[in-house]
Amino acid sequence: MTSYRARWVLPMSGPPLRDAWVSVSDSRVTNVGTGRAPGPVEDLGDVALLPGLVNAHTHLELSWMAGLVPPAGSMDEWIKTLLRVRRTGPVGGDEATVAAMTRAVGDMLGTGTALVGDISNSLMSVSVFAERQLASVVFHEILGFTSADPGAAVRDAQKRRRVSFSSKKTPDVFSAVVGHAPYSTAPALFAEIAAQHQGPAPLSVHIAESAEEVEFLHTGGGPMRTLLETLGVWTSAWQVPRCGPLEFLKRLGYLKPGTLLVHGVHLTVRELEQARDAEAVIVSCPRSNTWVGGGVPPIARFYGAGVPVAIGTDSLASTDSLNMFDELAALRRLAPEVDAARLLDSATRVGAEALGFGRHYGTIDPGRVASLVSVALPAGVRARPEDVEEYLVSGVSAADVTRLNVPSP
Numbered sequence: 001m002t003s004y005r006a007r008w009v010l011p012m013s014g015p016p017l018r019d020a021w022v023s024v025s026d027s028r029v030t031n032v033g034t035g036r037a038p039g040p041v042e043d044l045g046d047v048a049l050l051p052g053l054v055n056a057h058t059h060l061e062l063s064w065m066a067g068l069v070p071p072a073g074s075m076d077e078w079i080k081t082l083l084r085v086r087r088t089g090p091v092g093g094d095e096a097t098v099a100a101m102t103r104a105v106g107d108m109l110g111t112g113t114a115l116v117g118d119i120s121n122s123l124m125s126v127s128v129f130a131e132r133q134l135a136s137v138v139f140h141e142i143l144g145f146t147s148a149d150p151g152a153a154v155r156d157a158q159k160r161r162r163v164s165f166s167s168k169k170t171p172d173v174f175s176a177v178v179g180h181a182p183y184s185t186a187p188a189l190f191a192e193i194a195a196q197h198q199g200p201a202p203l204s205v206h207i208a209e210s211a212e213e214v215e216f217l218h219t220g221g222g223p224m225r226t227l228l229e230t231l232g233v234w235t236s237a238w239q240v241p242r243c244g245p246l247e248f249l250k251r252l253g254y255l256k257p258g259t260l261l262v263h264g265v266h267l268t269v270r271e272l273e274q275a276r277d278a279e280a281v282i283v284s285c286p287r288s289n290t291w292v293g294g295g296v297p298p299i300a301r302f303y304g305a306g307v308p309v310a311i312g313t314d315s316l317a318s319t320d321s322l323n324m325f326d327e328l329a330a331l332r333r334l335a336p337e338v339d340a341a342r343l344l345d346s347a348t349r350v351g352a353e354a355l356g357f358g359r360h361y362g363t364i365d366p367g368r369v370a371s372l373v374s375v376a377l378p379a380g381v382r383a384r385p386e387d388v389e390e391y392l393v394s395g396v397s398a399a400d401v402t403r404l405n406v407p408s409p
């Protein structure tokens with residue numbers, strides 16, 4: 001057993017502890033406290049010790065697109081560029097894709113991320129996470145504006161998912177088949193995915209990411225309709241739902257307890273309250289929302305509605321880093337009225353619970369995985385807990401973040 005002593009420990013299940021320690025044995029936390037620490041002690045000095053951060057939404061397989069899809073004025077434009085880049089593919093093929101994914105996982109680990117919710121069409125990320133031992137939920141996403149046989153499509157996807165996991169050593173990975181977004185995925189597919197879904201991994205969906213999506217659901221027209229026509233996938237058989245995106249999911253049985261509503265930029269207060277009542281979770285990715293031209297997420301409104309808020313970076317096709325401290329800084333800029341402690345809670349405890357890993361990650365408590373992150377604290381912010389919390393959401397430099405190298409059993 002080893003105890004790590006730090007100027008501040010932020011367990012996230014309770015208030016920050018000054019001059020505190022965390023004892024660790026066999027890669028698990030055994031105790032947390034102040035005063036005399038048990039066993040051999042490693043003094044980390046003037047740092048804040050946090051549970052590893054949880055990036056609840058990314059697309060690791062798009063990492064090779066870093067720098068290739070510029071910020072856009074509207075979502076349909078960004079999608080068009082993304083599809084064009086994807087058709088060309090990476091120079092170096094699959095090998096280059098995997099190399100970019102491996103680098104991205106290295107960056108996530110290096111900036112304090114301990115658990116990831118990853119959207120994967122190809123399932124290529126499964127082995128990358130397994131190799132680098134990064135805990136994750138891999139969401140095998142399927143899409144298709146029309147589907148001749150939704151039951152078979154979802155059964156096939158479930159089979160691919162099971163095969164891909166059975167051959168890998170994946171101690172800390174959950175997975176689920178999920179749909180993409182209301183404008184890209186047939187209603188019958190959503191319904192079938194929801195019907196075949198079983199935990200512990202939740203459902204996930206991109207929702208209310210742009211005003212164009214909301215317009216499309218209400219009227220069947222607008223830029224999203226034009227995009228579908230341009231791509232040659234529009235069908236007049238699609239019934240215009242004439243409702244908002246949340247109601248759309250609800251009708252299809254997709255709004256379940258735990259469903260991750262990714263983005264939610266254009267959800268109304270009433271929809272957010274309905275999401276809360278349905279025990280769904282918002283996953284906010286503010287830097288991506290602006291990049292893709294989707295708009296500015298109403299962060300304070302999310303918290304005000306009482307719906308749990310988790311945080312994701314989204315992919316390197318729509319943001320310039322997978323560093324959760326950068327994402328926290330974006331949330332802080334957009335919502336100065338939300339307590340820093342709540343933002344940190346979102347990036348740790350809420351994210352872990354949202355991904356079904358609440359018993360293992362997200363807090364520093366006895367029995368949790370000792371995936372600890374230490375952040376060097378400058379002299380001016382060490383005295384008061386609220387200053388420490390504020391500093392941690394101010395855009396901490398990657399150079400000041402260290403993952404604690406806790407020995408494996």
Ligand SMILES: [Zn+2]
Nearest residue numbers: 059119206314
């Ligand atoms: Zn996404």
